Amino acid sequence: xxxxxxxxxxxxxxxxxxRDPAFVARLEERMARIRxxxxxxxxxxxxxxxxxxxxxxxxxxGLNAVNSxxxxxxxxxxxxxxxxxxxIVTAAVxxxxxxxxxxxx
Amino acid sequence: MQNAxxxxxxxxxxxxxxxxxxxxxxxxxQALRSFLRxxxxxxxxxxxxxxxxxxxxxxxxxxLRDPAAFKSWLFGTGWRLVAEAxxxxxxxxxxEQDWSDTTEQVRPEGISPEEAIxxxxxxxxxxxxxxxxxxxxxxxxxSHGEASEVLDMPAGTIKSHIKRGRAKxxxxxxxxA
Numbered sequence: 001x002x003x004x005x006x007x008x009x010x011x012x013x014x015x016x017x018x019r020d021p022a023f024v025a026r027l028e029e030r031m032a033r034i035r036x037x038x039x040x041x042x043x044x045x046x047x048x049x050x051x052x053x054x055x056x057x058x059x060x061x062g063l064n065a066v067n068s069x070x071x072x073x074x075x076x077x078x079x080x081x082x083x084x085x086x087x088i089v090t091a092a093v094x095x096x097x098x099x100x101x102x103x104x105x
Numbered sequence: 106m107q108n109a110x111x112x113x114x115x116x117x118x119x120x121x122x123x124x125x126x127x128x129x130x131x132x133x134x135q136a137l138r139s140f141l142r143x144x145x146x147x148x149x150x151x152x153x154x155x156x157x158x159x160x161x162x163x164x165x166x167x168x169l170r171d172p173a174a175f176k177s178w179l180f181g182t183g184w185r186l187v188a189e190a191x192x193x194x195x196x197x198x199x200x201e202q203d204w205s206d207t208t209e210q211v212r213p214e215g216i217s218p219e220e221a222i223x224x225x226x227x228x229x230x231x232x233x234x235x236x237x238x239x240x241x242x243x244x245x246x247x248s249h250g251e252a253s254e255v256l257d258m259p260a261g262t263i264k265s266h267i268k269r270g271r272a273k274x275x276x277x278x279x280x281x282a
Contacts, residue, residue: 001215001216003275003278003279004275005215006215006216006220006224006278007224007243007271007274007275007278008243009213009214009215009216010213010216010221010224010274011143011239011240011243011244012213012244013213014139014142014143014148014240014244015135015139015142015244016134016135016138016139016142016152017135018135020134020135023134023138023152023155023156024127024130024131024134026156027127027130027134027156027159027160028127030156030160031123031126031127031160031163034160034164035123
């Protein structure tokens, strides 16, 4: 075997396998974990925004949050405030599914 | 999807298809890993960097200007990550020790243990740039022009690195350059 052939054989020894399920599985797992983390952050932001809006509505209603939570829910029923809250919650749940996934990567 | 071009797969991946990106990864990971193994001289470290390269490419796919040049862009990203990994000297030192322990296991046929050790030592003495050029062009069959794009070096420099690197490797085998 000539030196040139030996060198070629040596260089080809670095060749990775054509199929490596473990490598692919590891990559997919990392992608899934990153995707999950991004979605979690996105949902957390929405939850905080919804909480802030609901808190604002509560304050604007002039009710005492501790003593009048049940009263507040009753008062809000049938009012535009409740409809707004429903829209916000619905958006929080469905927006991440509607938006293109690359926006929340 | 297996027959789709890189451009189509990049477009689909940009729209959020993980399946499209996984197809791209399947298509190019063998060549990418082989290139990185040649440069790093450490299969475990090279595979770690290949993973990081693919993840970074996935996250920054929007920055790719020409989807048809995905492969070059991917290899360029890998090459930059190798440079970053080189800076973490402690990690590399440990990996090099691991590699030296496993050199015997991957010795190709037709090469004696002494020759394999001599070639490995010669490879490690080459500069990272020389190893990258040899890994891409001699082992991977890339043209000088393609390697020039990936490694961001003039084609003349690529040729020079290959010539000098090859001469040193052949000298380690006792052959003529």
